[in-house]
Amino acid sequence: MDPCGGAGIQADIQAITALGCHPLPVLTCLTVQDTRNVYNAAPVAAELIGEQLACLAADTPIHAIKTGALGNASVVGAITRFLDLHPGIPLIVDPVIKAAGGGDLADAELITRMRGDLFPRAEVITPNGIELALLGQSDNPPSAANTLLQAGCHSVLATGGHGEGAKIINTLYRSGQAPTQWSITRVGGEYHGTGCTLAASIAAGRAAGLPLEAAIEQAQQFVALAIGHALAVGQGQPVPDRSVRLES
Structure with missing residues (x-):
């Protein structure tokens, strides 16, 4: 949870709602x-997270799952x-490791558990450049992505x-296939919570029944x-305005 409302669960709730889905937020x-x-x-205590997930699944259908900052390795287990x-x-995994300002959000044990247990269960992971280099152990994006695919x-x-x-270029890597790219015009500077918004929007698209590539396309348009309507919330990075609606 981000108390300034720029990233994390609030970003997820707003993006998912804007794209016509109902979020089931578990901190x-x-x-x-x-x-x-x-x-x-x-x-958050892993046992409580497990109870929340079980409670939700017993009551309502779940059509997609998106993860963000996980806290520790025990949460991955839950x-x-x-x-x-x-x-x-x-499952859409945003492998949150560092904040845009440089603050750490994952230790070595958590990263190891994500790589070994969570990533193989995900339909797609959405690392930014810094996360991709760390997780794939290479500053060359195709090489880093290939390492993760092989793992x-x-x-x-x-x-x-x-x-x-x-241009901001997002590249989808899959084993045995040529990379697929999407691009949008880069607006100067960085924005708080864009990674959360992108991953949550992909999850919303998949929950609505879109194929993965179509969900990514829709998510990129939404981001x-x-x-383009970013808000000056504080003294740091502007926050994307996730109250916007895509035209039908």
Whole structure:
């Protein structure tokens, strides 16, 4: 949870709602942060998360799952146990490791558990450039993505919001297939919570029955529109306005 409302669960709720789906929010990590950086974080008890997931699944159909900052390795365990009981639900993993301001949101044990247990269960993971280099152990994006695919990832959407150049280019890597790219015009600077918004929007598209590529296309259009109406919430990065609606 981001108390400044720019990223995390609030970003997910707003994006998912804007795209016509109903979110079922389960908090996994509480943070001390603002629009500039993350200063502290604490995981929610894994047992409580497991109880929440079981309670929700017994009451309502779940059509997609998106994860963000997870807090610690025990939380990964709670999520994977739930996934094993409910196979077939599309899982979108935003592998949150560092805040845009540089603050850490994952330790080595958590990263290891995500790589070994969570990523192979995901339909797609959505690392930014910094996360991709760390997770794939290479500064070369195709090489890093290939390392993750060989380690069990089904697909890797390398996001380009932290890069440079006139275009933001997002690249989908899958084993045995040529990469697929999407691009939007880069608006100067970085924005707080764009990665959360993109991953949540992909999950909303998949929940609505869109194929993965169509869900990514819709998500990118939504993020671009939200950035175009960004809000100056604090003294740091602007926050995408996720109250916007895509035209039918």
